Amino acid sequence: MSSVIEKGTPAKAPAAGGREKVDLRTEDGNERRLYWAVADCWTVVRRGLLTYRRHPSFIVWQLGFPIVSVLLYGYVFGGAMKSPDGGDYKDFLMPGMFVMTMAFGLMATAMTVVTDSSKGVIDRFRSMPMAPSAVVTGRGVSDLLAATAELAILAATAVAMGWRADGGFVRTLSAFALLVLLRFALIWIGIFLGLLVPSPEAAGGLYAVVFPLTMISSIFAPPSTMPDWLGTIAAWNPISSTAAASRELFGNPVASDGSWIQENAILMAVIWPLVLTAVFAPIAIRRFQRLSR
Template sequence: MSSLVYDGTAMLGRQLRRARNNPGLLILTQTMPVTMLLFFGYVFGSALAMPGEEYRSFLVPGLLVATAANGIMTGMFQAAQDVHRGVTDRFRALPVSRAAVPLGQAVADAVVTAAGTVPLLLVGLAVGWRIEGSVPEALGALGLLLLFRFATTWTGIFLGLLTRNEEAAGQLGGATFLLPLLSNAYIPADGLPGWLRTAAEWNPVSAVATALRELFGNAPVPEGAAWPVAHPVAGSLAWCAVLLAVSMPLAARRYARGER
């Protein structure tokens, strides 16, 4: 256990230096959600039944979760890039814990995500979004958001180790943009057709977005929703637990074996 912590800390430092040496990617990942907030909030908001400011309050938690869901894409690309360029093989040759490398990547991604949420929150406050709940509830919302990002990053790491090619991982990772679109991140799901509403409400993004809206005090829980959305905090924790229980051991095992 001590070896995992020590080696994981070393890998965390390596991933943070990697992020620091790629400022273009950091700027893109931090400015894209802000751009989407301004676009969706002022363009789509006028086309929905919600008034503009009310829709922006609805949208900010959804964008936070949509950004967290991109952990699949970033985790997949970075893991596949390391495999494709031979970095993973060099790490396997070192006397380090096999689980430390993906763990360091996942923790570093959560740290970068925590820093990246600050600009989006500030712009959200500037356009009318407010935290209507208590401080502990707001902190709980941010903690849940980072937990979801951590879980999706582990899912991406496993998929990246499977693809083993950064180009293929980049193309496949682009498909993750469909997850927020098929959810209540941008629009309420209760206006969707029956089968589409069911699919959206069983999307993990919908549960976490609803949980954040509830904890921030921005919107009530929809009536008649599927269980993960009707009980959003419990549903979000359940989705995170499932993602971590499946992806963490599979990713660590795949990394350790180095299967081709």
């Protein structure tokens, strides 16, 4: 027996994936859209975290690289380096190593995104009834969690080597918060570059950009020891602001050369990541939405 539908009352058909169609122009529609954006984001985050369980080599690389870097620069090169204030070079080096690890995380994000894209994973995500921003935001959240784990292991290694944070609990926690904020901003750059380059092989060439970015900074030496023109570039490098701010908050400060950018390192360590996020987060999401199916 056929069912009877009253005239003017449209039948509601469930959307793909079991989701009920809702007029997104209504308040209820906006709430449901936000709910599914968060739910889909968490699904992508879970996928990213499960990757580490299924591929333990990723953990060895992402968590082992920071430890090897600290040991290499701290013990192999550290004996030939001197702290600008005449103290232990490890006190100067360790905050810079924290920043370098956050900066190189950009490459991990870009490589993961371009690998998913080349294998058709992103295309499969785009064919599903999910929030358009979920793939991008989910990638960002999962990488931020991994970066937090890297930072914790790196800090434990530094403490084992004799480094100490003498700035107090609140200031030390604030320093780690600035490091995570920098990583959050660089995640969006990594996502954008990962969606921009055509293959994992091409993404490997990004090291030629990231490596000089970390070298021309205050990670290993203060800008005041460099030639004037190079020191100015290094001082205004966003990475340098986070490095100088974290040293100050950790209680391992270095005498400033009196420039505005170094005198306001903590302020700029907040402003630079916010600016980078404001620029690259929208264009990363837009780039994903414009990918061809």
